[in-house]
Amino acid sequence: MLVSTDSPDPWLERIKAEIRDEAAAARQRTPLPRIEPRVATTADPAPAGSGIEPARLDYVIADLTGADYGAFIDHAFRSLLKREPDPAGAGEHLRRLIEGAPKAEILGDLRWSGEGRRIGARVRGLLPRYLLAKFARVPVLGFVVDWGLALAGLPVLMRHQRAMDTVNAARFSDLRTLQRDCQTRFAGHEAAQQALASAQQALVAELQRGSAQFEQQLAQLQQRADALARTIEAEAQASTGELTQLRHEVHATHHWLASLQQALAALDEATAQAQAREDALAAAVGEDVAAQAQRSERQRAWSALLATRLGTGTRVLDLGSGAGTWLRALAAAGLVADGVEANAQLVARARQDGTTVALGAPLDALTRCADAGVAALTVSASLLDGREAVTRLLDEARRALAPGAWLLLRVEDEPQHYRVRLLDARSCAALLAAAGFVAAEVVAGHGGSAVLARQP
């Protein structure tokens, strides 16, 4: 197996033990960054462009003190803690602003909180202001310093106060102008609203008229649909009558077909009985002892001749095997013979004598053989019953016989062949030669002839 779980490696195990110790120390040293659920803040929205900028870690204090109240708190959280303010924290810092805490103190508290230190944003100018704000919290001394700073800054404060008065006056003036503008617009909107109401009434009246027309058209359509339904119903009744007639005709045709089938079956039965009587007649034809002795003699000679041409053990296909006497002669000569016979009575007789003969049309059996698949073929000349049979046998034999294979045509004047006018052996040899077989020869004697020929 290519893949297997390797045994522990001592060197790696030692390193892993050291790593475990380092991890244990780190767990104590630094907590995992806190998971803060996102909550909506009630503070004013942050000024435009003051969203969280995770990458920005450098500010000047003016960047953070420009906004007021909620916007100031929100912006401070986003800048220094890189997150939105949580409700509790925002509320506490707003309370401190209301109580007069300087913005620098709130910014410093956020910047130098544990969370702010981890982020480490730099706010230029914040540290001295934050220290002063914290110093002002020192009892007595802080109060004195606060007073001193206030007195020192009094001229600046007064200048700011005068500037603020001017700004406020300008804003009040703007507000009055805005109020007048709003009143003018409101009056305009009222007039527009009245015009819209009039137009709406006109539209409602138009809609009502349209609705009445629609109902009228709907009633007309309903009348037409009723008339159409009545017409369809009448046509359906007429069609039902035609269908009934058609059904009768189908039943009659079916009855006639059934009768025809019975007649055909009777004809098939009669044909089969006629064939059986014919087979029985052919099979019942007797022959005398001398004829039997002659047949045995000639078949022994032919099979011996065939065995010398083929070699023992060769498989031979025989067509028209009759009661199997020829197959037994072939077996006695050391050949392996398969026979096919159309007469069921003769096949049964062969089986009684211990020879297996297949029941079927001999020429059909040859047709099913593969091309060049037959090593040797023997055929009773009784199968050459007419021109069509002769042609078919020769064509199929040429196709199915392997190159160099032998064909033996048995020309025997057997009593079962009373229906057939047999070709004589010489004619058979001429036919084989004409079909393309070579080395055709006739072996005569003992009341019959064998015509031997070879596939080229």
Add this chain to the structure above:
Amino acid sequence: MLVPGLAPHDAVSNDARGMAGALRALGHEVALFAPHARGIDEAVLDPQTLHAWLHSREDVVIYHYCVGWDFALDLLRRTRARRIVRYHNITPPAFFEGWSPGYVNACAEGRAQLAAFAALGCELYLGDSPYNIEDFTSRGVAAERCVVLPPFHEIDELLALAPDARRIPRGGPLLLMVGRQSPNKGYLELIDALAATVADGLSAARLLLIGKLDPNLASYGAAVQARIAERGMQDHVVWLQDANGAELRAACEHAGMLVMLSRHEGFCVPLVEAMAIGTPVIALASSAMPSTLGTAGLLWPEDADAWLIAATIARVHADLDLRTTLRERGRQRYAEVFAPARLAAELARILREHGFA
């Protein structure tokens, strides 16, 4: 060779095509059958016509089992040809509970067919890993019919590519994770480990995620993004959904380590890619990963927390000897175990010993 689907850069498809190539090199006639195929540069036939190809009991059907597929089960039941089940594993549905009902159903259906395939008594069960093949031995399949063969892959083609580093982050220790965003891949735990790494000293550490997100797992992708935001790691994570081979090659070369915290892998090809390129690997000893990685990387139990992974990352980053050793071991393991020539030879040996060749 019967596969539920064929696509480029897909692990199962790579295995099927690599195996087909190895079998052809052994002189066998091989045809690929799949109901869906795209981007494949050879003929892929309709599975409905597979019966016409099977002429005798000497023919072999190799089915790549990675999803539930009634057609394949029925075909293996009816065919008279010899059968090989190539098993790539199916993620247990529990991983997808709460994320995707569709995945839960699909995985449950796929795993439900394990017993049916085991009961077929196929001539050979071929698992990607010892972990995979346990699914059949535990269901009563005889051990002599169960064999492990690592999957064929396209890593040699990856090694032949010129790296494209234009989208690869620079600076800081770069951690790499390769694999689709899926609950079994441990992305949430990976973000926690990154946060611990950043918090405990490696403040410039970055994590490069290479892998697609199936829209059916959008809820898991959103959870990963939320975890990144909650840990404040937005500036530390880069996610490439559409990385090509050249970028993957560059990522492996630039990364200080591959961190694979997956809880379930049938084999884990990214580990082999990292070993072949020489990227140190940190992984969990879950499912098939121990047998794939061997001693060529640092393995931790599945209950390893973020601090243990962070300490491992810091150690690998700081310890040049450790990095060098892991790099050398990875390359050696690739050459000895996973190189395509080794896989082809192993396939030939398995087929010979089991009477297929």
